[in-house]
Each structure stands twice: as C-alpha cells, then as structure tokens.
Amino acid sequence: MSSLIEGYPEYMRESIEAVARSRDRRLKETFPLIDLKEREKALNQFHPDYKTEGKRRVRLGPNKGDLAPTEVADLLEAHSLIDPREIDLSTIDLDVDILIIGGGGAGMVAALWANYTGAEPASILIVQKLRLGDANSVMSQGGIQAADRPNDNPAIHYLDTIGGGHFTNDPELVRALVMEAPSILRWHEELGVVYDREQDGSMTTLECGGTSRKRLHSCRDYTGLEIVRNLRDEVENRNIPVIEFTAAIELLMDEYGQVAGAVLYNMETQEYHIARSKSTILATGGFGRLHIQGYQTTNHYGATADGIAIAYRAGARLRDIDSVQYHPTGAAYPEQIVGLLVTEKVRSLGAQPVNKNGDLFVNPFEPRDVESAMIIRECYERKNSIETTTGMRGIWLDSPMIEAIQGEGTIRTALSAMWRLYNRFGIDMTKEPLLVFPTLHYQNGGIVINQRGETRVPGLFAAGEVTGGVHGRNRLMGNSVLDYNIFGRKAGIAAKEYAEKVKLGKLTLNHVAKYEELLTEAGIETLRRSPMLLPDYRGEKTVSHALTVL
Numbered sequence: 001m002s003s004l005i006e007g008y009p010e011y012m013r014e015s016i017e018a019v020a021r022s023r024d025r026r027l028k029e030t031f032p033l034i035d036l037k038e039r040e041k042a043l044n045q046f047h048p049d050y051k052t053e054g055k056r057r058v059r060l061g062p063n064k065g066d067l068a069p070t071e072v073a074d075l076l077e078a079h080s081l082i083d084p085r086e087i088d089l090s091t092i093d094l095d096v097d098i099l100i101i102g103g104g105g106a107g108m109v110a111a112l113w114a115n116y117t118g119a120e121p122a123s124i125l126i127v128q129k130l131r132l133g134d135a136n137s138v139m140s141q142g143g144i145q146a147a148d149r150p151n152d153n154p155a156i157h158y159l160d161t162i163g164g165g166h167f168t169n170d171p172e173l174v175r176a177l178v179m180e181a182p183s184i185l186r187w188h189e190e191l192g193v194v195y196d197r198e199q200d201g202s203m204t205t206l207e208c209g210g211t212s213r214k215r216l217h218s219c220r221d222y223t224g225l226e227i228v229r230n231l232r233d234e235v236e237n238r239n240i241p242v243i244e245f246t247a248a249i250e251l252l253m254d255e256y257g258q259v260a261g262a263v264l265y266n267m268e269t270q271e272y273h274i275a276r277s278k279s280t281i282l283a284t285g286g287f288g289r290l291h292i293q294g295y296q297t298t299n300h301y302g303a304t305a306d307g308i309a310i311a312y313r314a315g316a317r318l319r320d321i322d323s324v325q326y327h328p329t330g331a332a333y334p335e336q337i338v339g340l341l342v343t344e345k346v347r348s349l350g351a352q353p354v355n356k357n358g359d360l361f362v363n364p365f366e367p368r369d370v371e372s373a374m375i376i377r378e379c380y381e382r383k384n385s386i387e388t389t390t391g392m393r394g395i396w397l398d399s400p401m402i403e404a405i406q407g408e409g410t411i412r413t414a415l416s417a418m419w420r421l422y423n424r425f426g427i428d429m430t431k432e433p434l435l436v437f438p439t440l441h442y443q444n445g446g447i448v449i450n451q452r453g454e455t456r457v458p459g460l461f462a463a464g465e466v467t468g469g470v471h472g473r474n475r476l477m478g479n480s481v482l483d484y485n486i487f488g489r490k491a492g493i494a495a496k497e498y499a500e501k502v503k504l505g506k507l508t509l510n511h512v513a514k515y516e517e518l519l520t521e522a523g524i525e526t527l528r529r530s531p532m533l534l535p536d537y538r539g540e541k542t543v544s545h546a547l548t549v550l
C-alpha cells in the first residue's frame, strides 16, 4: 500500500539518528528509579488532574460541592433534552424486564449473563446509540489482566491495582475484580476468543505499567476487537434484541422512586419512544470525547458522559468524577492520527520512552499517571522534546528496541495493528521510533456501585467505564477490559434477579421536573442541555494540539 505521507520531516532526522545511536547503550542500561518524592512532585506539577484550573465544584444534586472537570460539571448543570410535560407516558412502546443502555462491552456482557442465568432473550433489550459493539471496548488494543500464572495470584493483582489507584479504590470492588478474573478468560475462550499462546500452549503474559508480575493477556494488538467480535456473535446467536442508533435521553421512574426504564430517542428517525423495564443497566461508557482540558483522546465518538448525566438527575451518586486518565502514549505525529492510542503493549514488548537526545528519562513501566506526568515534564519543563509543525510536543517511543530485544519479526506479529497504522504514513516502526504525548484515555471515576453492580437508586444498575471505585484515581492497563467483563456479568445477574421480584408503579418523569427546580434554586442560568449524545466539532471549542500544560 502506498503511504499517505512520506514519514518524518527532515528536521526531525537528527534527533531520530541520536535515538538510533543510543540504542546499544540503552540495551545495557537499567531503568531509571524514581523515588516517591519525585513521583509526587511530578504528579503535582505536571499531571493535568492535579491542576485546579479546569475543574469546578458542582452546584447541585447528590455530589453538590464536589470537584468535576468543567466540561463534566457543565453537563451535570444542564437542562434535559425533553420537557417532561410534553412526554406521553400512557403509551408504552417497549415493555421489557431488563433494559440495557449501551451496547459496548459492558452492555453485551450484562445481557449475556442475564440470559445465561435464566432471562428469556425477548425479556432483555439492548439500546445502543451507535451500532452494536461500537464503543471504547472494541478499541482497546493491549489486553486484559488476569492472575493465572504459577508465580502470580489474585492477592498480588489486588495489591498492584490498589497501589496503582493510590489506595483510593473501593476494596470490595477490587476484590471482586481480581478474584474472578481467571474465570473471565475461560469464558472468553469458550466463546472463541483466541488469546496469544506460547509454543508449548501456555498463555503468553506480558508486563504493564504498575504491575509486579507478567499478567497481561492479549490477542496480538487487536484484543478489544477480538473480544467484542465474540461477544457480538454471542448476543446475535442468542437472539437478544438490540435497537441501534437509539439513545436513552432520560431515565423513567415510577411513583415509588424506582427506575422503570427510559425515554429513548431514535437518532435516525428523531422519534421518541417510551421503554418500560423492571430493571435498567447503564453501560454507556465514559467521557473521553469531552476533551477535558483540551486534550486529544483515544476514545470512541460515543464517549460523551451520557450515562452520568441521566443517572445524576435520577439521584445516583458519583465518585472520583474529577479523575481522568491520560494514556502516556498517544500519537503526536503525523497530524492525521494525533491523540490516537499507541498501545501500552508497545512498551510491554520493550519499546522505551526517550527524549530528543535518545536518553531514557523514565521507567517504561510506571503507572500511567506517573508515566504521563514525567513525559509532560520532559516536554514542557526540561524542553527535551520534538515539536511538530502544528506546535504539538512529543517524546520518542523507541519501537525498534522491541526487535533488538525480542527478535526480528516481533512487531509485524505482535503489533500488526500498530505497524499498519504507521506504515500508512510512511513510518516503519521496526526501524524508526514513534512520536508520542499523553492523550485522554479513560474516566477513572463514575457512578457509585456495589459488588452486585447496584447503584443507590432502586432498579438502576451500572457497569463498565460509567462507574467509579474499581480503579480509584488511576487505572492500570488491562483492568478496564477486565472491569467491564466482571461488572457487566454482575450487573446482568443482579438486574435479572431484581426484575423477578419488583412491582412497578405508575411511570413518572417528576425527577426531571425536580432537577429543573434545583437548577433554578442554584441560580444556574444556562442554555446547555444534556445528555450530549455526540461530540460537536463544529462549535467554538475546537481541540488545540498545542496544549498549554504549564
């Protein structure tokens, strides 16, 4: 295939050669050790989450007084897309036991486990505002963590996860995450997921940032695609009903304060539908497309915080909602792919983050927040970065190290998606490094749930990136794929059990009207409406590539 552009510009050559010259030296070097004080300092000074600018206190609702990124606070302090007085609740268009809002990984897993544990397919409904499987889950490249090797166990996975999260995680949720991880791999393999294996048939495992054991299982660098492909087949084979291009724009409640379905909006026909359900699972993903603090993102177009906006109006509590994950290695060049994911697996296999002189300035396996902070420091304080023609700064991720360590051919086999991506732009990552800078990757916090995936609002369950607590304030690689599988399963099972017992009363949208009153009481005058449904790139807020991070 011919390239869209011909590799790196001439002025970057000198630095690329310096990186190549330093390779032999770095092969013998041990990774830099950063003491705790230096980590703290780097986080405080350089990590976007530690800046007070760009955040504000929410002025109403269950989290009144808590900090949130301005972009998120704006969506919480917004009017509904509907006027409840204009919605006719006497005609029920869809009547189901379990309504699942969101058809990414968490939503599909929830539907499957509700079905496996006894719910009839026709009693379940997945609504998805894009197409089934179109979500961040399909884009996760690197893999899934599970402690299933002889030198590892769930207790070590637990400690790594809690340590990575700065001890802010909900311990019971982490316990569930790590204890049940191996069973998820077994289930995936039964479905047909092909995980990488060694010649002797044992599972291949790799290291990731912040893990003390090799625990990452992957399917080359198409892990998300491989898992979602199998989940989607299973949903279709089991005849679980799915309505695509349809978003939930408000939850419905009943006269007893229970969630009882949702007001749906068909984005193609622009019609509204009333879906009544005995239990409702939110699996709407995160907020990457809000471009918090002007950052580029790895995220899918659907990641617009819809779930937290509608759950909040219904009384759900949020936690750590101001905590955002910036993946250390987003593409910084070429322009066409700025912000896209350069999977952490590139580092797992041996690529090193080096500055413009070819110096290794950070351990490649720091937890993501520390790694990102150190990269931003190298670019903005130490000014050891390369600047692109659009003003974007970046450091080199020295991918040719992979083949120097693992042998020729490793990249084309283990990182075929990455290789193809860069090859389209005339960059051969087996020979030249990749220019990278942190990119917005994950919503660390979200709706508070318990171990069954229940929120504090009766009838409302949640799973996946829309929830908070599992990862605390910093998630480790591979724990999100695990999270949506574990808690999708739990929410699906719990929602099915709840639906068997609950008696629904008269439907209402009083909570939406009450929220309007709260907006007035808080003196919030705004034209903003939420949920956002899709990002609007025509507006005033275009994303700057030249971030002012200091």
Ligand code: MEZ
Residues within 6 Å of the ligand: 140, 141, 142, 143, 144, 341, 342, 343, 344, 345, 476, 477, 478, 479, 480, 481
């Ligand atoms: O867990 C993730 O975020 C992940 C697997 C990302 C990646 O770097 O591939």
